[in-house]
Amino acid sequence: MIQKLRDRLPAMGWLQPVLGALALVAVWAFVNLVEMVDPVLLPSPKQSWAAFVEGMTEGTLGHDFLRTIIRTMSAFAVATVIAVPMGVALGSSSRLYRSVEFLIDFFRSTPASAMFPLFLVFFGIGEEAKIAVAAFGAALIILFNTAYGVMNARQLRQLAAQVMGASRARILWDVTVWESLPQTFIGLRSGVSMALVIVIVAEMFIGSTDGLGKRIIDAQMIFNMPDMYASIFAAGALGYLMNLLFTLLETRFVHWGGK
Amino acid sequence: MIQKLRDRLPAMGWLQPVLGALALVAVWAFVNLVEMVDPVLLPSPKQSWAAFVEGMTEGTLGHDFLRTIIRTMSAFAVATVIAVPMGVALGSSSRLYRSVEFLIDFFRSTPASAMFPLFLVFFGIGEEAKIAVAAFGAALIILFNTAYGVMNARQLRQLAAQVMGASRARILWDVTVWESLPQTFIGLRSGVSMALVIVIVAEMFIGSTDGLGKRIIDAQMIFNMPDMYASIFAAGALGYLMNLLFTLLETRFVHWGGK
Amino acid sequence: MSPDDSALRLVSAGNPAEAGDHADTGDHAERFRWFAPGTHITIRGLTKTFGDTVLYEDFDLDLPRGKVVSIFGPNGCGKSTLINMISGIMDYDAGTILFDGKTARETKIGYVFQNYREAGFPWLRAIDNIRYPLKFLRLTKAEQDARIEKLLASFNVSIDLNRYPYELSGGQQQLVSIMRALVIDPEVLFLDEPFSALDYEMTLFLRDKLQAVLTEMQVTSLLVSHDLDEAVELADEVLLLTRKPTSVAARIPFDAPRPRNAETTVTPEFIDVKTRSLEIFQREVRKP
Amino acid sequence: MSPDDSALRLVSAGNPAEAGDHADTGDHAERFRWFAPGTHITIRGLTKTFGDTVLYEDFDLDLPRGKVVSIFGPNGCGKSTLINMISGIMDYDAGTILFDGKTARETKIGYVFQNYREAGFPWLRAIDNIRYPLKFLRLTKAEQDARIEKLLASFNVSIDLNRYPYELSGGQQQLVSIMRALVIDPEVLFLDEPFSALDYEMTLFLRDKLQAVLTEMQVTSLLVSHDLDEAVELADEVLLLTRKPTSVAARIPFDAPRPRNAETTVTPEFIDVKTRSLEIFQREVRKP
Amino acid sequence: ADKVKIGVFVASSALPYYVAAERGYFEEVDLEVEPVFIGTHPLIVQAMVSGDIDAVSNLVSLEGANINALRPDTMQFIALYGQNSEYVMEQFVVKPDSTATSIADLKGANLFSAPGPANLGAAKASLLASGLGEDEFRIQEQGMGNHIGAMQSGNFDGGYTLEALASIMVDLGIAKRLETGVIAKYLMKDETAEAYAAGAAVSGKLIADRPDVAKRFAAAWAKAVKDANDDPSARSLLAEMKVPENLTETVPLAHFSMVSDLSEAELGEFQSFVDIGVDLGVVAEKIDVADITEAM
């Protein structure tokens, strides 16, 4: 019996990622059931799920979802294109990094919502401002991680490349980038979550006609809690999926990790 | 001449971190000078500095500053105490981590401001809620980084400890924790910035009688731009300083980095 | 514990399900007869594959208690892999490793890794690296210090042991690695090319030292070396392995009295063992 | 370029300021006389300290063009450090390294690191690791392939080169490392204990191979080995180093005709060189 | 003294609280009132539901109606703050050089609105009621903190905003008022009617558990409301409510009234305002104002 279960366990690998979600829903259902919290404030998972399904099928949740995805992806793409090469470049000289570290740590520690006015000034009130501020926030964290990946990379392989005649740029590209890849992936995952968070906050507070953030704040305003939690759930699940994508990419590309 | 300058260069090391700040102020002053942006929206660095000094000496900026520091530090301390051990534990088994990954990535991708209602339900409307929500946000990013540090740690040293007779717990503590230290430091730095950001946002939106966030939103409302930028500057500088502390700690403790 | 009162106990590692299956099926059952007294480590039906390459298949081996067995085999034949599996840090697909009454984890094992450079803890000074395994021996602080004292005195090293591993040269790191393995007075010692980076003088010194320690303390040892002179000089038995899929090509005992030294290497017995080993090795390596 | 038309050029590395100072002060100026034709690498006034330990102080050395110099010295005397400084990947505090008309960066260098395990690129398959340095030679794709073909044919290796380095055994990794150093037909070759992990057969094979290549191509080579037989057999000159602070204890030429093999090792000349080397080495090591 | 926790949204409509606190009206009735400053409306409602606060100084009345529709008797308004073109609160502003004279002239304009479905709905409905067609204007919510920047940056022709922000814009010279009191005029169809957009409320729990405390609280509040309406010197307190000091004298204020002082007709006006909220979808279902007000 136990033997059989053991044999099956590896096959149930797909269940693992779901466990966390199940636990969350279970706790939620429990809290709701024993009315630890007023049901007006925290609806049951079932109500929220109903709101989610209804929003997706009949309502505009699908549309809002899509808009948020597009914004997040645009912001993240911009951030990656700028921040990864910059991170590699800055990280390759710790002197250089030290001189810009103030800026990076400064802006990393400043809330995006405090930056909204400034971005509105430069990018106008349209879509660009939202994408720009999210890209900025994501770029900072990607840059930070990539640069530290490069700075903490082991020396020997870079020296080996140097002896073989690789130029500084080549070493960076052929060796350092690879060495720092695990850290860069962590940066990218932090970055994509950050982009999503800022896009949602921007949708909440910088005028917007659609998107999950707008949906969340509207639902909150009219105290439509099932809809609010449905939207939050959609946002979180989106974040998980985007992270999952990178986890898959990483296991594919960084096969030597830990060896 | 050049020789002398070169000799002095290392001694000017302290200048490096300041360079970034100087560049920022220079760009700001320039933008202001050529009136690229209406001065009503973006005051000059001088005006903001004056507001900063006045706020610090005569006004309440010093008090607000202190309150934000205390909140951030409390949140960060709570987050560290919870997240570092948990990160090590979860990271030590990638199966375990996979099962909670959903939760971590989910909540990392959900804006703190969307979480406010939930936290208010559990922690009431006082100081605790602000600290709890900031600690939660910071803990997630610390946990994420620590766990990945542990998962990406090289195997050989852990196996060596195992052969020597170390128990699983001992290996974790004696080897894995050390191996993952560089990554943990990155997590701590991300975490402290995150705690600061969320504390400020909470001060802005959960309502508060003091703190930099409250100051920023008040200044923004009554359009006192010099004061707003003075407060933002204070927040960013605070973030930088807290990061600096960790950089110093790291160079002290992780002497073997890259070797 | 004397070799005679050793309890017979099955210890299986690797994939527990499969390993268990094997032991139970009866297929290999007759192999688990009582084995010769004096055997310390018994390996039965060991199977290890990497992807689709089979490294070991249904591999059996007995290692005698308190003796030094030198493994001699071509690069990539699976010597390090074998040691890793025996010492319990690498999983295997099937088979059983019996540690004569104890599991690998219950045994005091000293292991000098082939990859000595990465096996040290860079956050500890060399001396603390050496001291580290003493933690697990339930010794008082004073006893620990005494052990270290004794070890240092007998090695009389010229290295500054207050340095961190990454501040040491390759050979110095290897020496530290050896000292770390010896400080616990191990019951079983695995030496994977332990002298590969040591200088001439140090190698000679350590060969003598090791012989003295191993014979005095009756440590069951497994030595991997590509230096045939060294392998034979230290061995009670030379174990020759084939190319993969790996099997035992031959086991050649060598009983010359100890301590052995340069003079031993010119005895006819030594030369005989060496010549036979070499013949078998070359025959195996050159097999198509 | 023949040894005779070699332009004299000062190449300084390390801390540029200090190195420059040294060259200019006139203090060492007379040393920079024209040196014997046939010298390829010239080291003058080299100083290297780690913290407060002095490793090299005012160290001078000439390495002849197209010859194999074997370095023999105790662990931690600074052999790897020396090679690293010559090959331009480690800074030094003062001194000059002249590369006979070219800088280290302009020279085609092959370097087999002592730490062969970490020097490979784990993101490239073994074959691509070997191919990698060809990138910098301005060869067409076809020429590159031809080189690889030739190398593989002459090595006739049994390793699966489509594996990643971390899937290879220690010896296999070292072999890949050697092939990577040789594939570019280097002008200068640094070998830091290149055979330490190779099996008996492979070591013998590579000694022969290397001799053939190095003498045919007139590659200036520096070999570090703790195996005295090996060091002498391959050498045109044995360079003996003292303990730190490191200096040259002796340079012993060895002119036996090539190719040398097992027979060479029984010639009186060989035994003489070996004996003298050993005497000097042991005298130096045992100095208090 | 009995303790009462009061939620305060820092805006000029919180003036009665500041007056009562400053002038000791709470002590007079033996109450110890502790303010809880909350920066977002929904969180005030939530705090009321979860029992973190017993009263609120300035709750958006549609949100109050909404929560009572969802969860009856969560709170009761004891005072209502009316706004129209006399007691200016909501209004349309335009660029200083605009030629528009009423919101009907905003054809083709790009507008911002105060955030939230109630504000946006009211702004849209007013524009439509003025005769503009659905696609003859564009309007977009903006957080209050962005209004000045939005106006200043030239991205917008004008917008629907609230006091004291409008006064600040006018003061800075970046906007002028176009039409005020639009809810009364366009939605309630009676320029003199008061749109009771906000009010002071006490929780249903306070009334049920400590009716006496609620009563004393209302009494103190009534005094404060009187001062806030009639005593110009109370205005100096506005500086604490995100009103710049130079505008405290002049910034328009809502008309504060205790529910007990409201006439049937005025309560009828409130009912029609709440009904508008239902139409806008901001109030979950139709609700009688009697269920959300308490005359004390």
Ligand SMILES: Nc1ncnc2c1ncn2[C@@H]1O[C@H](COP(=O)(O)OP(=O)(O)OP(=O)(O)O)[C@@H](O)[C@H]1O
């Ligand atoms: N992770 C892996 N994936 C695939 N093959 C592997 C892996 N690890 C080891 N191998 C293969 O297993 C074989 C045995 O490796 P092992 O390190 O045990 O050899 P070895 O006998 O110790 O050789 P050496 O004398 O060179 O140290 C090698 O051929 C190697 O290619």
Ligand SMILES: Nc1ncnc2c1ncn2[C@@H]1O[C@H](COP(=O)(O)OP(=O)(O)OP(=O)(O)O)[C@@H](O)[C@H]1O
């Ligand atoms: N980063 C460092 N900090 C301090 N000391 C160092 C550092 N790196 C090397 N050393 C010291 O320099 C000396 C020379 O080291 P090196 O690696 O060159 O020795 P080696 O001659 O190659 O020895 P081996 O034969 O063991 O490889 C050693 O004594 C070592 O302790």
Ligand SMILES: [Mg+2]
């Ligand atoms: Mg091996």
Ligand SMILES: [Mg+2]
């Ligand atoms: Mg060395």
